Amino acid sequence: MTGTPFTALRGQLHEAAAEFAGGEDALEGILLGLVDDVDRAVAEPLEIFPVCHHSPASALAMARRLREKQPKVVYLELCEDMTPLLTELRNCRLPVAVQAFASDIDGFPPDWAPLSVVAPITEASAEYQAIAYALDTPGVELVLVDRSSDHVFQWDARHERTDDPAREDGTGAGSGTATGTETALHGEAVGVEIGDLRPRFAELEEHLLRHGKVRHWSEWWHQYVEVPLGDSDHDTYRQVMFLIGSLFRRLAPGDGDRVRVDEDRERYMWTRMREHLATTGTDPADCLYVCGAFHAASRVDEFGVHGGDGFEITPRTATTWQYGLIPSSNAAIEAQFGLASGSVSIAATQWTKNLKRTRVKPYRLDGQAGKERTARKALPPTVPPAVGAPAEDRLSGFLQKPPVLDTLDETELLGWSVDIVRAARRNGYLASTADAIAVFETSILLAGMRDRAKPTPYDFQDAAVTCIEKDRVPGRRDVRRLVEIMMGGDRIGQVGYEALPPLARDVHDRLAPLELNLQQRGVRRALLDMTSRPELRACSDVLWMLRRLLPHGAARPVMGERRLGERSIQESWDLALGTHQRALIELGYEGVSLEQVLEQRLRRTAYGPRATTAEVLAAVEDATLYLGGRRLAEELGTRALDVLAGERTVDGAPEVLRRVRGLLAYYRTSEPVLPPWIESFVRTGYAHYCTLLPTAFRDEDATVGQVAAMLGFLFGMESLALSLGCDRTQLELAVAQAHPNDPAKTALLWAARVQLGTLSRGELRARCDELLANPLVVPSYPRYLSGFVHALEPVPGLADVVVEAVSNAFGRLPDAVLLPWLPVLITTLRSNAAELAPLLIREAGRIFPARLAALDAWVPPWHGQPAAPRALPAAGAAHGAALLAAHPASCDALAELLGCTEGWTEAEASAPAGTGAALLARHPATAEALATLLAPR
Template sequence: MPVDIYGVRHHGPGSARSVAQALDQQPPDLVLIEGSPELDAIVGLLGEEDMVPPVAALVYAVDDPRRATFYPLARFSPEWVAARWALSRGVPVRFLDLPATHAFALADTARTAVAEPAEPVEPAEPLGPAEPVEPTEPAAEAEAPDAGTAPPERVDPIGTLAAAAGYDDAERWWEDAVEQRHDAAADRFDAIREAMAAVRETDTRPDDDAEVVENARREAWMRKVIRAAIKEAPQARIAVVCGAWHAPALVPADFPPVSRDRTLITGLPRAKVAAAWTPWTSARLSHASGYGAGVTAPGWYEHLYDHLGHREHVESRDLATGWLVRVARELREEQLDASTASVVEAVRLAEALAGVRGRPSVGLSELDEAAQAVLCEGSRLPLDLVHSRLVVGETLGSVPESAPVVPLAADLARQQRTLRLKPSAATQELDLDLRRTNQLARSVLLHRLTLLGVAWGELAETGRTTGTFKESWRLTWRPELAVDLVEAGVWGTTVAAAAAGRVAERAKASDDLTELATLVSACLTADLPDGVSAVLGALAERAAVQHDVPALLHTVEPLARTCRYGDVRGVDTGRVREVLAATAVRACVGLPMACSSLDDKAAHLMGRAVDGAQRGLSLLADDELSDGWHSALETIASADHVAGGVAGRATRMLLDAGRLDEDAVARLMGRRLSVAAPAPQAAAWLEGFLAGDAVLLVHDTGLLALIDAWVSGVDDAVFEDLLPLLRRTFADFSGAERRTIGEQVSRLAEGGRRVQEGRTELDLEQATPALRAVARLLGWEVVDHDGAA
């Protein structure tokens, strides 16, 4: 029975062309492809018109979807070409790699052995009556390597062959030797198999090396599948499409005894797995994405495959011209000049470079250098603008609607079609007007996906859009989101149900009041009433027994923001306000006691919590809450045992709210900055009082005079320790504000202003221009003392 072994590079356009030619020349009765046998049930979908590459077969563990394996396929992948060839002609096609049900279980066993080396491994369950259980031999204990002896390195077959051919670039050698060769397909595969056999002989890794064991087990299973196929139809021709490394081990004439293979694959553990097709992207086919079997330039390889096709020979000029035309088109899209004449000149230069370097055809490096020299006038920057779009590509594949997917993914696909939100591998900017029904629905969907951990969209410029009817999103679809959807499917079968379920679980497990308050806002934004109820219940329960005042204070701002801006989306925030009121009251009652006897670090944290609560409550027009809050602030502002920074912030908030007049503030400042007060506490009070705003010192020279007098009276030895704190206090002011304050202080020193009992007389001459400007804005007529308008 003839068995044709086609060793390929998994994403090689030359390999794909060779496979197509070989299948046409020697049509098989069965096609076996390297891949998980779990894909046999869904391989028929590859023949449908709606299956547009790049796509990937996703095999995942049902109990833990994060344990997943992708099998990407591009239009220039030999596996894609072989499967489509077989399906279009009614030829059976199957996969012959080690089943994922065993691969996942073996990986779990290996992780357990590393984590708990002392635990014995239980014997594996039998595969079934046809496969009798044979006890597996324990792995031999590895001898400790000698000091200074490096472990054998992993063999790089392409790099080894490239070095033997005198190339310092493995990719360039593979492209010259394989991808752009035009000899007979059978000769190419024979040469690749012989070359790989020679490279395998140079592999010096021990037999118990993890990768060696894994490859041996996989190849044993592949031989088992081939033996079974031969036994099933002895007269049929079989085509095997596999990685070039495995090709020498799959030639039937060189098979080892069945007993040797059986010891490697009998009694393997199992895990429950499932398989599905998912869209893939060109970017994820590249080495840069971390894909081990990726290629450097997926976009270039696709272009190469399009021009090679099934033709025995293609003119180098046609290949170069087509690519450089695309480069010129992309440059024009970026508003850069790229004339037809310059394209012709660049083609000539690329061909000349290839000839000088002795290459069989123009390669990507020659085309890049020619484009940079001619189309970009020697500058790399213009080429970099378009390089990733061309060399890597931004293509996103698609799978048929009939392809098996988890219910959650099906619901998302339905909503994407309804809302006209088409996934794209390229980053999309999406501006939404929440007053429009369709755009509000888009926003709700994106927020629900965010809560689910499916990061399709990223909210941009959140600080500028809060409280408005606008939202800006940045959308990028990544293949890994398919795994996220599978994992999120445990929470529900629809996006709404799954998001609400995951939020409820998070609320149940969290004791962080700030996180719970933020979740409330997120649930309202995502229109999840069930989630809101669950989170508010958990928040009310935690807040009722919470004695940590900073935690209660941190909860106030997100809840207040939710109440203030929730009506933008038409949501009911009544219960949120109830929880907010209860939380704020508890915080106000406990605040005076919590602010006593704080060290510097605790005082800083308390100051941040007080600032947050102040920002939150200032958003609400609630007199009852405001009165309770200001009463608590008055208590800590007047108490001497409260840390200086916290007392200073409280005093400033009361001044801004009109609860303290300037005389009362001057008295508090005088007491806090008196000689009897410890200098570090006085400096901390001053920092808290002046934090972030210099208006007081610019316009109230009475307070400035008090501060100036305190700074002047500080002992020299103490002043050196206070200087960093004072510098930090004034560093937050702008340069113009610091300059104005300096001028005011110089006038105080010169006696230019009369300071009486902490107050300053108004300088009418200086104030006149400002008063005139305000009068004009108000539409008043300004009359001078002499009667002139």
């Protein structure tokens, strides 16, 4: 390697290694290897431009180099299948993220779905400068050369992703564990970035932070790389970035999947670039390869235009990928890629300062964010640099150059101090001019303690927290967040209407009558009066579907509801479609209309391998509510019938009962006849629950509420089931075979027997008295009461008996037994039968006196003795006959109800009294009961 531009640097490093290590060892190999990597990358005929993601220094150097070199082909480290999306950046406000999304996967584990890959783009990034240059300059070709989105997951060992080095927020790249509205803009997507330049050796990062006197990596990078490289020339910038990338590369752990993936990515990109050069015949001198500095100093055999061709690119899976742009934000980028809070905002501010200081004109896509479109200029003829031209050693001078003492800009620091005090006072802090002076002086003090001639934004942030946030945070934002907002804030991007998928554009078009700017972030109130404006009914339908499909808060009804058989005539909505733009865009990956997406999701739920009967019935209800028609509802109802027949547990019985009741009530009021599927469902459900009933009474895992729901289905649907051909004997046999051991289920069984007529109400009261009289059973009495309360679901007519059972317990049990027993009763009823308590309370209110004064003289109805029947007067038959003669219309109405079509005979009409006497003679019991009722008390 003698004779290269870095010969002198190699000699200096060799002497340094010998002095510090006492001879040749691994340290010398690492130091000389760094120079070898830089030499190799600099000598490559295809110019490599190393960058760091969201680095203003990289973006500034990129803008300079593009105007100087004017390359004809730009190779960019970005997923190759995302190329068609980049032109849509003109219709967006940065930052946004390019996304690849797949919900129906083929070739990956099912539990990975949905798959999502995002690549966030900010204006202060080198990749955006390259994209804007290539898209707005005629004759320039932009080629994405990184692995496809499909290969991202092909090479992903998801169960080992926790091996990533610790990030500043405690998460790895693409972990998707960030919380909050802004930080969740990327969701669970895997992040792909250009220039993941950070030590993967934890001890190295800790060493750099400790000796650099900084708190996190973003601050170290800003202080020791970003600022020094801001004014450097092109060769110095490249060599320094090559050196940093090589250092982090050589000191990274040498095993594991991450190293393999890194090397495979480099092989992939160089293979794609050589294929493109061979296909187009482009001169490598006319090309520029933009990649992360970590990958620029690569040592794989495929490196360079003359590298090996032994790498084989595997085919993609059969997964269908959808592509689009989603809004991003500074906070989302920081959270997903493990950057310090506020670092992207500070980088954007630094980018603006760099442009103002250097007067470099950056590239920006025509028409973006209000920028007027300009006529595109063709590439001017340029003389490409000679291939293999010797490079100068700029690295030695940069490493030996003493730090430039950047003088304190008092005007800037004073402005920061005044602004933060003003912001603090608006947010409830008791800040004053004295605090502004304290922040100013403390910033200078902290910078001096950290060996800095000029306070950085991070020094200022620490000073503001120290001087203003003294003991508490009075408002929603702390001082650290206020500084971030003052430095630029959490800039949130937006995808323009033209760049939205067809479904999202269709939603905005259908909601246009609301006359609201739904693209804007924040909550918008929509008032819909369908009576005066019938065209708003279509908007209402869209909003209810959005509420069903989008996350909570995107479309929230304030007034109005939609239930089976009910439609509101006025509605009020809080809409935040701009805030949840990402979720709306991802709906567009699933279909071209809301109706199609909803139908697909309902089918997916109903035909899922773990679908339950309750979930399928919920899908039937949603299909009826939101889509209308009977086709899909009948199909899903038939599916519910199949799922019910295959279930062997009663876990979903309460939900099944609730939904079947609602659907039956809806069909009975809105349809001339019941749909065939629900008739089959009732018939099958009656037989199914009769079969499972004895087992459920004995099963310890089946709760009393589930068994009560089964009985509610059987008793509530009994009349319909019997009319459809079911046999009541099956239910009677199932109840007779039930032998529960649990007290609550025992009480429930007694209630079922009362409903069937095999146990009288008097016998039930006697059993309750026996329970209270047995001291061994009294501690379990609350559980019996729990069963009685659950019995109100299938047998609501027992409410008076349950009130009587509770009242007897309070009246008969002594305080020594009742007081310890009372908390158990309350907790049992609250946890097991809270929804049935209102029925019990209403019945108690009907029975007990309404006023306290009447309580002393009140006698419970169950304690009162029935009055002895009065003797029937001798002329009872005559009284009955006279009554019939006086009111013949009553007899006619009763005959009509009983189905008697014969009229009065002539003899009966002329002598009704005699006919009545004959009728009463045949049925004396009727006359006796009637006389008892009519007799004066």
